[in-house]
Amino acid sequence: MGIYQKTVFSLLFIGYGLCANAQSLFYTLRFPEPQTHYAEVVLEIKDVKQDSLDLKLPTWAPGSYLIREFSKNVERVFASADDKPIPIRKINKNTWRVYTQKKKFISIKYSVYAFEWTVRTSIVDETHAYLNGSNVFMFVKGLEHLPIRLKIEPYQSWNKISTQLPMEAQDPWIRTAPNYDFLADSPLEIGNHEVVSFEVLGVPHEFAIYGVHAFDIKKLIEDTKKIVLQAVKVFGEHPCPNYTFIVHCGHNLGGGLEHLNSTTVMTESFTGATPSAYANFLGLIAHEYFHLWNAKRLRPDALAKVDYENESYTSLLWIVEGFTSYYDDLLCYRAGIINRDFYLQEVLAKNIHSVVCTPGDSVQSLAESSLDTWIKYYRKNENTRNSQVNYYQKGSVIGMLLDMEIIKSSQGKYNLDTLMARLYHHFFKKGKTYSENDVKQQIEFLVGKSLTSFWQNYIYGTNPIPYEEFFAPFGLKLVYEPQKLFLGILVEERNCRLYVKEVERSSPAWRAGISAQDELLSINGHRIESKAFWDNYMNYLLPSQVVQIMVSRYNRVQEIPVNTGNYANCPFIQIKPLQDSSDNFIQSVWLKTSE
Numbered sequence: 386m387g388i389y390q391k392t393v394f395s396l397l398f399i400g401y402g403l404c405a406n407a408q409s410l411f412y413t414l415r416f417p418e419p420q421t422h423y424a425e426v427v428l429e430i431k432d433v434k435q436d437s438l439d440l441k442l443p444t445w446a447p448g449s450y451l452i453r454e455f456s457k458n459v460e461r462v463f464a465s466a467d468d469k470p471i472p473i474r475k476i477n478k479n480t481w482r483v484y485t486q487k488k489k490f491i492s493i494k495y496s497v498y499a500f501e502w503t504v505r506t507s508i509v510d511e512t513h514a515y516l517n518g519s520n521v522f523m524f525v526k527g528l529e530h531l532p533i534r535l536k537i538e539p540y541q542s543w544n545k546i547s548t549q550l551p552m553e554a555q556d557p558w559i560r561t562a563p564n565y566d567f568l569a570d571s572p573l574e575i576g577n578h579e580v581v582s583f584e585v586l587g588v589p590h591e592f593a594i595y596g597v598h599a600f601d602i603k604k605l606i607e608d609t610k611k612i613v614l615q616a617v618k619v620f621g622e623h624p625c626p627n628y629t630f631i632v633h634c635g636h637n638l639g640g641g642l643e644h645l646n647s648t649t650v651m652t653e654s655f656t657g658a659t660p661s662a663y664a665n666f667l668g669l670i671a672h673e674y675f676h677l678w679n680a681k682r683l684r685p686d687a688l689a690k691v692d693y694e695n696e697s698y699t700s701l702l703w704i705v706e707g708f709t710s711y712y713d714d715l716l717c718y719r720a721g722i723i724n725r726d727f728y729l730q731e732v733l734a735k736n737i738h739s740v741v742c743t744p745g746d747s748v749q750s751l752a753e754s755s756l757d758t759w760i761k762y763y764r765k766n767e768n769t770r771n772s773q774v775n776y777y778q779k780g781s782v783i784g785m786l787l788d789m790e791i792i793k794s795s796q797g798k799y800n801l802d803t804l805m806a807r808l809y810h811h812f813f814k815k816g817k818t819y820s821e822n823d824v825k826q827q828i829e830f831l832v833g834k835s836l837t838s839f840w841q842n843y844i845y846g847t848n849p850i851p852y853e854e855f856f857a858p859f860g861l862k863l864v865y866e867p868q869k870l871f872l873g874i875l876v877e878e879r880n881c882r883l884y885v886k887e888v889e890r891s892s893p894a895w896r897a898g899i900s901a902q903d904e905l906l907s908i909n910g911h912r913i914e915s916k917a918f919w920d921n922y923m924n925y926l927l928p929s930q931v932v933q934i935m936v937s938r939y940n941r942v943q944e945i946p947v948n949t950g951n952y953a954n955c956p957f958i959q960i961k962p963l964q965d966s967s968d969n970f971i972q973s974v975w976l977k978t979s980e
């Protein structure tokens with residue numbers, strides 16, 4: 386179909402063969418005792434010109450916006466030249482300074498403890514090694530641009546490696562990277578995992594699956610191909626030379642992280658055998674895949690160059706993550722993986738519900754949520770729902786509203802795809818990143834009017850969104866189903882005792898002074914003997930009554946009167962047709978599928 390273009394990176398590989406005399410970096414990765422969860426790294430630097438070199442390990446993994454201090458896992462750092470030790474000193478939390486003593490060839494060896502099983506960290510055990518470059522490979526300050534060779538020495542029977550790093554001379558155990566950014570962005574799965582290869586639009590794809598799973602592999606490939614085709618349709622081209630899905634299946638695993646030509650996704654072992662879990666998993670696949678354009682290539686100015694040591698503040702994660710969240714479901718819907726009713730009720734209505742029913746939505750703006758991700762999003766506590774809005778969920782809702790606004794204003798000529806494609810071609814393809822104003826101007830061009838008040842109200846403000854005004858032109862309305870009375874107390878059972886887990890902002894319990902971590906002892910004189918008792922009691926609350934709740938706080942017992950008032954649980958939301966919506970053109974444009 387002529388839409389496959391090789392990425393600029395594949396062109397870069399041509400001609401960067403390591404010259405004999407050029408300054409170069411050569412990493413070796415070993416696992417002498419994987420059962421102890423250690424990886425051993427040797428970095429050899431050739432043609433050293435500097436008197437001293439600073440070696441640094443990143444403090445965070447790009448795509449996961451929290452300072453995680455990966456150097457906490459580094460130990461036994463030694464430097465040598467001509468097989469003799471040379472001085473190396475640690476000078477701050479993540480920097481080691483090596484004094485080169487006029488030597489031209491130096492070697493640094495260190496060990497990394499890798500025992501944190503998430504998409505953004507690393508795990509080494511006797512069965513495999515999963516490594517994120519940002520956790521494991523130090524970079525040399527000032528030499529980040531140099532091409533890199535990486536030699537992997539697998540443990541005993543390990544016989545496979547899956548990574549986006551290209552092979553050197555068809556040797557799977559020697560990989561190359563054009564620079565440190567590429568190495569840091571290239572997770573490695575090494576061991577005896579299952580490898581399944583397939584092609585879409587001429588681009589080789591690979592699933593590297595570690596762990597016990599219940600996937601029907603043939604169906605997984607079919608569904609993934611559908612998602613790939615829908616994603617490519619949005620942007621008009623596939624930018625990767627190849628693409629690798631590293632999939633980990635196991636107990637309590639979840640999440641995904643995007644990389645330039647690959648992703649790591651984690652899920653439960655039973656996912657492939659449970660239709661709802663499998664549909665969610667395909668949504669995760671679609672999410673990470675969409676990132677290969679929106680995040681890894683099309684990027685806000687603040688994320689143009691990765692700063693591996695400091696926070697990179699941006700107010701635009703609602704585009705990077707939120708729009709990607711909108712598209713992960715939309716691609717599955719367009720591909721026929723989820724049907725129209727499911728998409729409207731279980732996806733869109735639930736997204737709106739999750740925003741409307743988060744008290745923090747009226748406290749924190751979307752832009753602030755993005756900017757503060759470094760200190761808030763990954764550090765949730767009992768007050769998070771009261772004080773924060775999730776830029777994935779609300780960003781997805783804003784993506785939906787802008788999609789609808791573009792379709793309505795252009796009478797079906799444009800949609801959000803038009804915006805994404807325009808941004809991709811106007812910015813990434815021209816070697817540029819985008820500013821917030823760039824995005825706003827592009828949308829304003831498509832809708833033919835100013836979006837300043839939209840920005841003020843819903844991006845930088847916390848004003849309630851008038852959903853009805855957006856849905857009505859599409860022949861749709863939101864139906865709110867009233868819920869039962871609610872004190873605002875979320876509970877959890879620990880050691881056969883019932884505790885307050887969260888108190889909802891502005892609820893009766895909030896106003897009365899019930900606190901998170903209070904132990905619930907009795908209500909109206911009845912001993913609270915179990916969560917079942919509490920839940921049952923809550924079913925029979927009457928409006929405008931005072932209930933006496935006895936709690937233990939810091940081991941001091943006190944009784945707190947709570948007026949039930951008329952406060953109810955957040956209403957259940959459904960998206961329903963307006964009576965006269967049988968032939969709504971813009972609705973048919975918005976909800977078109979590939980069939």
Ligand SMILES: [Zn+2]
Nearest residue numbers: 672676706709
């Ligand atoms: Zn994401």
